[in-house]
Amino acid sequence: MATVGRALLIIALCVALYGVVASIYGARLGRPAWVASGRRAVYVVAALCTGAFAILELAFLRSDFSFATVASHSSTTTPTFYKAAAAWSSQEGSLMLWVWLLSMWSSLVLFLTRRRLRRVAPYATAVLLGFAAFFAALLVFLETPFGVLAAVPAEGNGLNPLLRHPSMMIHPPMLYSGYTLFAIPFAFAVGALITRQVGAADWIRSTRRFALGAWFFLGIGILLGARWSYAELGWGGYWAWDPVENASLLPWLTGTAFLHSIMIQEKRGMLKIWNVSLVLATGILSILGTFLVRSGILDSIHAFGASTLGVPFVILITIMIAGSIGLVVWRREALRSEHRLDSLLSREAIFLANNLVLVAMAFVVFWGTFWPLIAEALTGDRRALGPPWFDRYTVPLALVLVLLSGVGPVIAWRRATASNARRNFVVPLVATLGMGVLLAALGVAQRPLAFGMFLCGTFVLASVGQEFWRGVGVRRAMTGERPPAALFSLVTRNRRRYGGYLVHVGMAVLFVGVAASTAFNNARDVRLDVGQRVAVGNDVFTYVKPTSRISTTSDGRLEKISLGSVVTVSRDGRTLSTLRPERSYFPSRDATLGPLGRFFEGEATSEIGLKAGLRGDIWAAMTPDKQALRPQIEEGDRVFAAASGKLPDAVEARLLGQALRGIADRYVADPPPATFRLITSPLVTWIWLGAIIVFLGGLIAIWPGGRDAQRRTARARHAARVAKELGTPARGPQTVSATGSAPGADLG
Amino acid sequence: MVPARKRRIRLVVALSAAVLLAVALVYTSVNSSSKAVSPSQLVTAQVGQSYQLTGKVLDGSVQTTPDGVDFRVRDRDGSTSVPVSYTGVVSDAFREDREVIVNVRKEGSGFVGEHDSLITKCPSKFTEDATKSQKS
Numbered sequence: 001m002a003t004v005g006r007a008l009l010i011i012a013l014c015v016a017l018y019g020v021v022a023s024i025y026g027a028r029l030g031r032p033a034w035v036a037s038g039r040r041a042v043y044v045v046a047a048l049c050t051g052a053f054a055i056l057e058l059a060f061l062r063s064d065f066s067f068a069t070v071a072s073h074s075s076t077t078t079p080t081f082y083k084a085a086a087a088w089s090s091q092e093g094s095l096m097l098w099v100w101l102l103s104m105w106s107s108l109v110l111f112l113t114r115r116r117l118r119r120v121a122p123y124a125t126a127v128l129l130g131f132a133a134f135f136a137a138l139l140v141f142l143e144t145p146f147g148v149l150a151a152v153p154a155e156g157n158g159l160n161p162l163l164r165h166p167s168m169m170i171h172p173p174m175l176y177s178g179y180t181l182f183a184i185p186f187a188f189a190v191g192a193l194i195t196r197q198v199g200a201a202d203w204i205r206s207t208r209r210f211a212l213g214a215w216f217f218l219g220i221g222i223l224l225g226a227r228w229s230y231a232e233l234g235w236g237g238y239w240a241w242d243p244v245e246n247a248s249l250l251p252w253l254t255g256t257a258f259l260h261s262i263m264i265q266e267k268r269g270m271l272k273i274w275n276v277s278l279v280l281a282t283g284i285l286s287i288l289g290t291f292l293v294r295s296g297i298l299d300s301i302h303a304f305g306a307s308t309l310g311v312p313f314v315i316l317i318t319i320m321i322a323g324s325i326g327l328v329v330w331r332r333e334a335l336r337s338e339h340r341l342d343s344l345l346s347r348e349a350i351f352l353a354n355n356l357v358l359v360a361m362a363f364v365v366f367w368g369t370f371w372p373l374i375a376e377a378l379t380g381d382r383r384a385l386g387p388p389w390f391d392r393y394t395v396p397l398a399l400v401l402v403l404l405s406g407v408g409p410v411i412a413w414r415r416a417t418a419s420n421a422r423r424n425f426v427v428p429l430v431a432t433l434g435m436g437v438l439l440a441a442l443g444v445a446q447r448p449l450a451f452g453m454f455l456c457g458t459f460v461l462a463s464v465g466q467e468f469w470r471g472v473g474v475r476r477a478m479t480g481e482r483p484p485a486a487l488f489s490l491v492t493r494n495r496r497r498y499g500g501y502l503v504h505v506g507m508a509v510l511f512v513g514v515a516a517s518t519a520f521n522n523a524r525d526v527r528l529d530v531g532q533r534v535a536v537g538n539d540v541f542t543y544v545k546p547t548s549r550i551s552t553t554s555d556g557r558l559e560k561i562s563l564g565s566v567v568t569v570s571r572d573g574r575t576l577s578t579l580r581p582e583r584s585y586f587p588s589r590d591a592t593l594g595p596l597g598r599f600f601e602g603e604a605t606s607e608i609g610l611k612a613g614l615r616g617d618i619w620a621a622m623t624p625d626k627q628a629l630r631p632q633i634e635e636g637d638r639v640f641a642a643a644s645g646k647l648p649d650a651v652e653a654r655l656l657g658q659a660l661r662g663i664a665d666r667y668v669a670d671p672p673p674a675t676f677r678l679i680t681s682p683l684v685t686w687i688w689l690g691a692i693i694v695f696l697g698g699l700i701a702i703w704p705g706g707r708d709a710q711r712r713t714a715r716a717r718h719a720a721r722v723a724k725e726l727g728t729p730a731r732g733p734q735t736v737s738a739t740g741s742a743p744g745a746d747l748g
Numbered sequence: 749m750v751p752a753r754k755r756r757i758r759l760v761v762a763l764s765a766a767v768l769l770a771v772a773l774v775y776t777s778v779n780s781s782s783k784a785v786s787p788s789q790l791v792t793a794q795v796g797q798s799y800q801l802t803g804k805v806l807d808g809s810v811q812t813t814p815d816g817v818d819f820r821v822r823d824r825d826g827s828t829s830v831p832v833s834y835t836g837v838v839s840d841a842f843r844e845d846r847e848v849i850v851n852v853r854k855e856g857s858g859f860v861g862e863h864d865s866l867i868t869k870c871p872s873k874f875t876e877d878a879t880k881s882q883k884s
Contacts, residue, residue: 162840234840240867340755356762360769371777372784383781384800384849392776525836525863527815605840623837627812675816677837 002067005055006146009139012048012099015041016133020126027122035122039110042125045132046103053087053100056145060087065156068147069093075158077553085169086159091294091309092145094172098290099135101173102180105210106132109184113206120203123191124184131183134316142308161560161586161603165232171224175248178218179286182251184210185258186283189276193327196334198272204262209702211262211279214286215255216698222248223691234583234606234621236523236679238687241390246369247289250362254282257358260351260408267413268348269338273328274355276335280324285362287317292369343415350411354404357397364393399452402511405504406460409467424466431462450519453511460508464501471498495700502697510690516683517617523679530671537680539576539618542568546624546671547582548664550657560584561599561660563624563667565674567609579609581622581676594637595656596663600626614689616682628672632663782851787821788828793854801832801852801859807844816861821848834861841868 019041026034056067060083065071073093074086088097106128113121139145163169185207192203225245226238239245258278264271291313328335341348368385375383410424435458436451445451468487471494475486491498522537533542547564564582568575588602609620636659640652647655782800790799801821806829809820815835822829824847832852842848851865 232840234837242867341758363769364773367773367777371781375777375781382784382802383777384784385777385781389776389780393773603843621837623812625812675837 001055001059001064002146002148005052006140006144008048008052008055009136009144009146012045012052012103013133013136013140015044015048016129016136019045019129020133023122023126023129027119027126035118035125038122038125038129039114042103042106042110042129042132045129045136046100046107049096049100049103049132049136052146053096056087056093056096057084060084063156065154066148066152067145068149069145071149071153071156073157073159075156077557077559078156078159079164079553081166082159082164082169086163088172088176089159089163090145092139092143092147094176095135095139095143095294096145097173098176098180099132099139101176102128102135102183103132105177105180105184106187109188109207109210117188117191117197117203117206119195120188120191120197123194124187127187127190128183131187134312138309138312142312155589157589158586161584161605162232164605165228167224168228168232171221171228174217174221174224175289176221178214178216178221178248179251179289181210181214181217182255182282182286184214185279186286189279189283190323190327193276193331196331198276198331198334199269204265204275208259208262209704211255211259212698212702215252215259216695216702218248218252218255219691219698220695222252223688227688230684231608231610232605234608234623234677236608236619236621236677236681238684241365241368241387243369244293246365247292249365250369251282251285251289253358253362253365254278254285257355257362258282260358261355264348264351270341270348271352272335272337273332276328277324278355278359280320280328284317284320284324287313287320291317345411345416345421347408347411347413350404350408354401354408357401357404361394361397361401364397365390395449398511399449399456402453402456402460402508405507406456406463409501409504410463424463427466428459428462432459447519450515453515457508457512460504464505467501468498491700495703499697499699499701499703502700503694504697506690506693506695506697508690509686509693513683513686513688513690517681517687521679521681523677523681525675525677527673527675529673534676534678536678538571539680540570541620541676541678542570543674543676544568544578546668546674547580548668549582550660550664551584558587558599558657558660560586561664562607563626563664564607565622565624565676567620567622567676567678569611569618577611577618579611579618579620581609581620582607583621583623594633595640596633596636596659599660600629600633612685614683614685616680617684619677619679619681621677623675624667625672625674629663629667632666636663784849786823786826786828787830788823788826790830790854790859791828793859795854795856798851798853798862799859800849801830802847802849803829805842805844805846805848810844817842821850831858832861833858834866836861836863836866838866839868842866843868 019038022034022041023038026032026036026038056069058064059067059070060074061080063070063074063076063078063083069087069090069092073090074083078086087093106125110121110125110128117124185203188203188207192198197203222245225248229240230236230238258275261271261275261278265275291309295310295313341352343349368390372382372384375381406428410428412420432455436455439445439451439454444454468490471490472483472486475481475490476483479486479489481489524534524536526534528534528543530543530545533540535541544566547562547566549562549564551559551562553559562582562584564580567579567581569577569579583604583606585600585604586602588598590598590601593601606621606623609622611618640656640659643652782798784800784802787801787803790801793799803821803823806820806822809818809829809831811818813833816833817838818831818833820829820831832850834850847869849867849869851862852859853862
């Protein structure tokens, strides 16, 4: 099967290269048959990649250890769900996932645009197939997932236990969906520049939903990674400014900026150079993200040379950067704005400010991530920047960003008037002022940055809430619907707009959670004996008793040993929660560690004790003192070594199980002190809650409208075109005149 | 004000802000960053001096202590290693042969790790495939 998989990849590479040539040839010479053939090549590449990916997945599910990647990253004891997901835990598997997702998304967009964008699409096809050819070539020549082992092992290494977490298994497909979806607006922007079809109607409207999809999936991937870090890594944080985290954040930031600025191009024909630059930069950063993680360059600038992937990626990124700059310069005349910014007090100006803040954040993150390499290249010394450096810049920028996300939805297009300001800003400002007084009375103002974020968050909630309130009021006045029905029809009839508003609400909630949990958390690392207690903030943690557990697989083999604890948390003498943190040890395959010793020297994972609530989280992780068990383990190893070969395998396995049970029981009966990390942190749940609201809003904005909605949109576009030709501001059917707001404070 | 002049002023303000941000980034990154060193570069380390140590955890060197963990960090591509005594909880990813970064201070003949500074690189990333050499 490995040979078939490899053959499918080779054919996919050839078809992709053919498709690039056919698309460009057809477009240059005006041959529709060649263009259609190029588009069909994308479908064929998708089918071939699907076949290759299915073969790889089957190999993992069947534990076919003749595949080198299966032997390295799976085992017969790996649960079935994780076997399927283990395919993308390897370098070659993740690249396979990349090209498969790219081919599927490319097929979808080209199918949907098969009767539109006839001049742009062939070049976009060529670009998308160029990416597919690049990744297929990596898989064929450098990092094949179909390498086979000369001697097939009876058992594989297994999936790294740290990755055995549901969110970590969904995280890579989400991230890669985001990266590959951002390739689509990139490709269409290139096509638009080549053919001079740079108007909003030409390429932005056709690919906007894909850009929004990319933003949506990448955001989910980033949040799942943060959640995994919080729940699985045993350190209690969710963001560490790790280069791998930063790599995924960069295209998300520029993509967010793009989703806002294209609205200005759609409404006013402005910011064309900015928009194509943003989307090209986002596409490049998506490739850069994959490059950073996979090339080894983050270890050292010198490690990059040793990596097999470094040079090809640098060549690709160089071509993308040089080509993008060249195209924008070449088409600068066609990219001139149709209008100028009328006033700094307008929605356009707020969107522009929002864009500048997002791009500044992206630049800060980019600089901080690459600084070690820059310093090493310039001075020979590798230097690094820690989280405080990132926080110094990103926290104030985030404050401004959240504030702008409250101003944007309620300020008028073109020029805000005094009456507009009075009508839309009084309620949010009064709400913010009230919250400020309340929080100051509670002493929150002692942490000025967190205090500022709470005020900005309040402003956003009030301004967006006001928009919903007015919109529902107008619907009720028009139709007589009940409030829930009016809210439902308001949102479903203006999905982009109200989906976008929900995203703003979610981001405000998320940032409030980040600010509170960062500024007001209490954490302690302590070593406790059974019965000892320690105060963390206002709470008292008591180590009540130790626990132990031996887990087996469905076929009775030992999977892991868990040593844990029961910890009670009380406040003012009242028990708040009982936590059960534990540490699980997975057996090592290194036989030299001894029959018993290898069960305690393999990978270890923390199962945290967590009491999550809207007001705050109580979090505990523990590390048992294995040294206290060392004498029993060594004694057992000596006994088993002496009996080696003298006992039937089944008897030896049974005795081994009994010995491990004995050691685990000994740990409970005579527990040594254990080290705990104990954290109380307010509003962490708001981060996940905010993320859910953000993605709910994103989903509403992405969701395709029905025929009525499409007709309304078509009428609105026609009205906008007519208004533009007449030189007056557009007032299409989406204008909610009764609310006093201008239309289209929407996302996507 | 003449629109063209207004636009020019806005451009100058925007460019000035961008230049200021760039200068601040460069200045603070030069001043805030700590020098990352490998174990072999710490042979001549000064007592009391702080460093950001990078390397791999030496096989067989990890010893759990009442307050944390003692281990040796070796060069990524060499055998020179230095002892580190770290107080606090380590991440689940920490173990022998893993790439780590830790802020240390020379004390006596060894190094003391700064609390909460130990970072273990994600094991799913940057790793060469161990079975590659066996591939046919």
